[in-house]
Amino acid sequence: MDVKIFLIALLFVAILVTATLILTGYFKKCMHGNEKQGGLSEKEKDKTKEHTTNQQKNETKTFQEILPTGVVSIKSNKIEFKAYIDVPENWNKKCVILVHGLGRSHEVWIKDGTVKDLKKNGYCVLLFDLPLHGERGKMKTLEQLAYIILQGSKDIVNAANYLKEHGAKEVYIISRSLGSIVTSVALGNGATIDKAELLLAGANLTYLYEYGAITSNPKAKSEMGKWINTPLVKEIDPLYKLPKYTGQVHFHCGKKDNVIPPKACQYAFDAATSASERKLFWHDRGHSMPKDEYIDEALDFFGAPLPSVSENMTVKNPVYPTPSSPEPGEPPIFILFVLHIEPKLVHGEMDMSSRQTLTEYNNVKNELLWLMNFADKENVKMTGLFNGWYMQLALRQNDLSHLSTFLSKGHEIGTHAHNICYNSTSDKWYVCPSNPDQWFRDAKIAVDKVLSAVGKGSNRAMCAMFPRGQYQNECSLMSKYGYDIGVGNRPEIAINFFDHIVWNPWRPKCINDYDHSLEEDFNTPFVSIDHRAQIGSSTSHGVDSTVKTLKRQFLMVFLEWKVREVYDFEDKIWTWGVVHHPNYGSRYNNDIEQFFKWLNRYFINVKTPKGKIIAVYSTASQIADVYHKWERKHPGRSSFSYVNSDPYPYLTEFAKNKLSNSIYQTEVQYSPNIVLFILTENSGKKLIVVWNKNGTNIKIDFSSYFTGVTKVNVCRPWGACYTRPVDKIYVGDLPLLVEEP
Structure with missing residues (x-):
């Protein structure tokens, strides 16, 4: 187990080290072709603007005509990569890009149920493997990690553009660990992503150099020391990329994370100074973030689909x-x-x-x-x-x-x-x-x-x-x-x-x-x-x-x-x-x-x-x-x-039907901003109406109110429902109806 932790920490450090070496020219031979480094080129920025016009032209088409379900090929910096798109029947014209972590593949999001939860709530999903991951090969040397970051960030930019020019009105992203580093670079380089959910994120590489997990690895620290104090670090550090992002971003970080220490996550949050909304959620965990720790908050953040007026x-x-x-x-x-x-x-x-x-x-x-x-x-x-x-x-x-x-x-x-x-x-x-x-x-x-x-x-x-x-x-x-x-x-x-x-x-x-x-x-x-x-x-x-x-x-x-x-x-x-x-x-x-x-x-x-x-x-x-x-x-x-x-x-x-068939019992002041309105349905089930009047998504443990159950039904007022662990319900600005299963 100690060896495994050491290897994970070593790989994370290698991400940072190799990225800088690429930028200084050390590993050009490891790169695919002579692609440009850093942010988007002027040509790429112009192409991004064209996507907005193309999207407007496509608004009269049905989503079946313009956004396929299945495997598509997307061009990115003269390279084509495969993406997997899944469009639900109740599509709300919003899509979520999912970016995995180091050593994983796109399949991790399918196996843990994230894709299922997003589709159930009306979102299409786009999955892809980062360069030299999954079906795109295997990383052979540490030098290639920089290529993964740089090419991966361009892949995200082009994936978002693809979705918007094929009918998506809004594009969101969920990323984890290495994926959050890649995503931060993409956001700073102009990716047309409206909302970002960054799991296990971090910034300020100088701080990581001094206090991160690499301090126990002399070889890794020696390699990182060759560039950590050079101006080139600004090209790969989220500390310098995130201030350029103007959308909405939420961070989920572990209080016990020794790979990306909590202070590094705080640096990432503080760096997002131009974001129209930014929130930081702390979890009592190390360098891991299971789905149940963030999915409720993500769904609330993205906003479940409202029913259409015509229907x-x-x-x-x-x-x-x-x-x-x-x-x-x-x-x-x-x-x-x-x-x-x-x-x-x-x-x-x-x-x-x-x-x-x-x-x-x-x-x-x-x-x-x-x-x-x-x-x-x-x-x-x-x-x-x-x-x-x-x-x-x-x-x-x-x-x-x-x-x-x-x-x-x-x-x-x-x-x-x-x-x-x-x-x-x-x-x-x-x-x-x-x-x-x-x-x-x-x-x-x-x-x-x-x-x-x-x-x-x-x-x-x-x-x-x-x-x-x-x-x-x-x-x-x-x-x-x-x-x-x-x-x-x-x-x-x-x-x-x-x-x-x-x-x-x-x-x-x-x-x-x-x-x-x-x-x-x-x-x-x-x-x-x-x-x-x-x-x-x-x-x-x-x-x-x-x-x-x-x-x-x-x-x-x-x-x-x-x-x-x-x-x-x-x-x-x-x-x-x-x-x-x-x-x-x-x-x-x-x-x-x-x-x-x-x-x-x-x-x-x-x-x-x-x-x-x-x-x-x-x-x-x-x-x-x-x-x-x-x-x-x-x-x-x-x-x-x-x-x-x-x-x-x-x-x-x-919600009207639920309340019509219930008897009001009492209310509980859970916190200064959260009240639980407790009812009993005619069937005997307990029903709780809850919201947080300050708008922040807060995780609530409902175990003391629903005895003998491990999961409950969580519903939005118009009927979008899902099952969640009773002790991990995120409550925010949008009221929820929580009931016994």
């Missing part, structure tokens, strides 16, 4: 379809807390002069005062929608100060119109289901009088209780009475269709057709904002809105929002809301406190690594105003539209 979303507006180009700057999720001040009818009437009505008024007022105090502490915004009876009594008693304070604190007052009308002769509110015009009129008059009396507020928001699916008159009435916001005016319809509320403001069609009640109509004069039923109740409106259900329901919209934020996929306006009825008094106050404190702790004003805020509290008018700006920015673009039996209208149906 997973129904574009309702063909004039202005969902854009294919990125749109950075996803707005936050606007959280709407709605209050419904309901009438309390006795035998279909509410007598405004009765003691019972006055008692009801005082009970509602006390709850409003509690809510304002709660909102002050938790910074929550409320939209209060009042039936006319409450406003009438407030005016009659000149009891307006609490309503004025409500508005002064940034909350909003609007109208809630049940199917009741006011009879001024009898001074009673009564049920009048066939006269919606009077519902609107009587409720609006009372609310407008209060707003006029307090001298503030604008009555823009209306929730009218039409029979579900019977909305033919809604547009004309909303327009007639000046309402431009419909709040919760399509109650539970979306929940019945796909198990959650609509996550975007939109203009719904006014039609007497339940199946088309969520269909978009740009001519509708108001904006609709959906929300869930009574917070804390398991039966209100026939749905469950208990706190545990609200938590998993909010996780649904968060996962959808986060995927779009990570990938800059089409900015939209996002909303999520819930209602409370002050008529219930304090029955649900504990639920209100519990849920909104949960939101505040994990989502409200929390920033992503891109600096985007996840969620904020807003009133209905604030949401509508933001939506109107979005409409002006994107004229004619669909915000949301759905007809019963359409495909699911969002990207993350997989």
